[in-house]
Amino acid sequence: xxxxxxxxxxxxxxxxxxxxxxxxxxxxxxxxxxxxxxxxxxxxxxxxxxxxxxxxxxxxxxxxxxxxxxxxxxxxxxxxxxxxxxxxxxxxxxxxxxxxxxxxxxxxxxxxxxxxxxxxxxxxxxxxxxxxxxxxxxxxxxxxxxxxxxxxxxxxxxxxxxxxxxxxxxxxxxxxxxxxxxxxxxxxxxxxxxxxxxxxxxxxxxxxxxxxxxxxxxxxxxxxxxxxxxxxxxxxxxxxxxxxxxxxxxxxxxxxxxxxxxxxxxxxxxxxxxxxxxxxxxxxxxxxxxxxxxxxxxxxxxxxxxxxxxxxxxxxxxxxxxxxxxxxxxxxxxxxxxxxxxxxxxxxxxxxxxxxxxxxxxxxxxxxxxx
Amino acid sequence: xxxxxxxxxxxxxxxxxxxxxxxxxxxxxxxxxxxxxxxxxxxxxxxxxxxxxxxxxxxxxxxxxxxxxxxxxxxxxxxxxxxxxxxxxxxxxxxxxxxxxx
Numbered sequence: 379x380x381x382x383x384x385x386x387x388x389x390x391x392x393x394x395x396x397x398x399x400x401x402x403x404x405x406x407x408x409x410x411x412x413x414x415x416x417x418x419x420x421x422x423x424x425x426x427x428x429x430x431x432x433x434x435x436x437x438x439x440x441x442x443x444x445x446x447x448x449x450x451x452x453x454x455x456x457x458x459x460x461x462x463x464x465x466x467x468x469x470x471x472x473x474x475x476x477x478x479x480x481x482x483x484x485x486x487x488x489x490x491x492x493x494x495x496x497x498x499x500x501x502x503x504x505x506x507x508x509x510x511x512x513x514x515x516x517x518x519x520x521x522x523x524x525x526x527x528x529x530x531x532x533x534x535x536x537x538x539x540x541x542x543x544x545x546x547x548x549x550x551x552x553x554x555x556x557x558x559x560x561x562x563x564x565x566x567x568x569x570x571x572x573x574x575x576x577x578x579x580x581x582x583x584x585x586x587x588x589x590x591x592x593x594x595x596x597x598x599x600x601x602x603x604x605x606x607x608x609x610x611x612x613x614x615x616x617x618x619x620x621x622x623x624x625x626x627x628x629x630x631x632x633x634x635x636x637x638x639x640x641x642x643x644x645x646x647x648x649x650x651x652x653x654x655x656x657x658x659x660x661x662x663x664x665x666x667x668x669x670x671x672x673x674x675x676x677x678x679x680x681x682x683x684x685x686x687x688x689x690x691x692x693x694x695x696x697x698x699x700x701x702x703x704x705x706x707x708x709x710x711x712x713x714x715x716x717x718x719x720x721x722x723x724x725x726x727x728x729x730x731x732x733x734x735x736x737x738x739x740x741x742x743x744x745x746x747x748x749x
Numbered sequence: 750x751x752x753x754x755x756x757x758x759x760x761x762x763x764x765x766x767x768x769x770x771x772x773x774x775x776x777x778x779x780x781x782x783x784x785x786x787x788x789x790x791x792x793x794x795x796x797x798x799x800x801x802x803x804x805x806x807x808x809x810x811x812x813x814x815x816x817x818x819x820x821x822x823x824x825x826x827x828x829x830x831x832x833x834x835x836x837x838x839x840x841x842x843x844x845x846x847x848x849x850x851x
Contacts, residue, residue, distance in 0.1 A: 393757060393758050393759045394756075394757040394758045395758060396758045396759075396760055397756060397758055397760065399760060399762065402756070402762065403762075408764075408765050408766070416762070417762075417763045418761065419753070419761060422753075422763060439770075440767070443769060444769060444770075444771075445766055445767035445768070445769055446767045446768050446769065446770060447767055448767065450752060451752070451765060451766070451767040454752070454763045454764075454765045455765050458765060482825075482827060482828055484829070485827035485828065489827065490851065532765065536765040536766045536767070537765070537766060537767040677796075678794055679794065679796075679826075721827075722825065723825050723826070723827035723828060724827075
């Protein structure tokens with residue numbers, strides 16, 4: 379097209395009037411449904427530089443289209459999303475984590491389920507780039523949270539080809555398919571940060587990725603002990619309706635700071651919370667098999683060691699370690715949240731911003747760790 | 750279009766999609782007849798796929814009398830089958846059927 383323009387000019391034809399580039403990108407079908415920031419050579423070059431230069435370097439192939447994500451293509455999508463160059467390390471780490479084989483991005487992109495990749499950022503990078511870990515953490519209002527998540531979505535659409543109804547077969551989707559990125563509120567948390575629990579140092583920064591539904595609010599304004607708060611979470615989690623009930627796997631729980639303070643005030647650790655939630659969050663086998671109404675059900679997608687008999691209590695995930703727990707949100711309000719996962723078809727992944735592995739991270743490949 | 754191009758107006762635009770590297774793969778030769786074939790049955794482990802496969806195999810058993818029926822199961826309906834499993838299926842069968850079913 380550059381040649382066409384030069385030929386027009388050489389022939390004496392005047393350049394046509396400028397077009398509205400926001401509308402032009404809509405017409406190409408290269409947006410998430412919201413206006414994008416039209417990239418310029420300078421903005422793309424600045425983003426490539428922030429990614430470490432070498433514009434043609436291949437970072438990943440993004441399923442199910444398997445588009446080649448070079449640093450230049452990554453930069454273009456980041457500019458379109460509205461990212462600052464300072465966000466480059468987080469977006470870079472997140473997309474490499476999402477494209478690791480453990481995560482099965484291919485399935486998450488194509489599934490009829492509504493799951494979308496949630497990013498949770500830990501470590502000093504949160505403050506350095508001004509992420510929101512506090513009030514309205516899952517909501518609007520923060521550029522870093524919003525545009526990091528949006529850059530990931532634009533890559534999943536443009537490079538991964540997950541266009542709704544085409545390669546993305548999700549029946550319903552959810553709003554996190556625009557942007558779905560939070561930071562842990564380490565400052566308000568009574569416990570060690572999530573990435574430290576997984577073997578990293580507090581001074582490391584990391585991004586955690588898990589495929590989940592949207593957050594389900596858990597209200598408890600009366601309990602002054604761990605059991606009371608957590609029993610409300612157990613109630614939200616004990617249902618046959620989510621994918622964990624039929625496909626096991628992993629899920630996420632976000633404890634609001636007030637709830638966390640109440641729980642930790644009685645000496646409960648993060649591990650105690652996960653173990654309590656796991657032990658008491660169950661469905662009966664009768665419920666998940668519909669009481670035999672549709673014939674005998676075994677369900678091979680649940681662990682072999684579950685008792686498949688009337689009255690048996692069936693956990694929603696195989697172990698406490700499959701409940702990924704964070705503290706996030708504003709300091710006022712007695713709320714937490716449960717985010718059901720997609721199922722055993724995916725493993726959550728954790729990646730340090732600098733690609734380093736934690737001590738003893740034997741399940742880490744190329745800097746991304748299967749959890 | 751290349752990753753960066755210029756509109757007739759002179760404005761520069763960028764293609765955010767990334768290229769796709771693809772190789773052409775030809776289909777295996779078709780079998781002329783199903784009579785006496787070694788039939789591979791790949792169960793993808795999804796709820797209703799196995800029901801569909803059971804019915805399909807029952808029909809094939811009565812219609813074409815396969816010389817062997819070899820059954821395989823994927824560990825996860827959503828993950829790609831491991832390469833060694835696909836190699837085994839290819840080596841041990843003349844035709845293979847699979848199914849998906851939510």
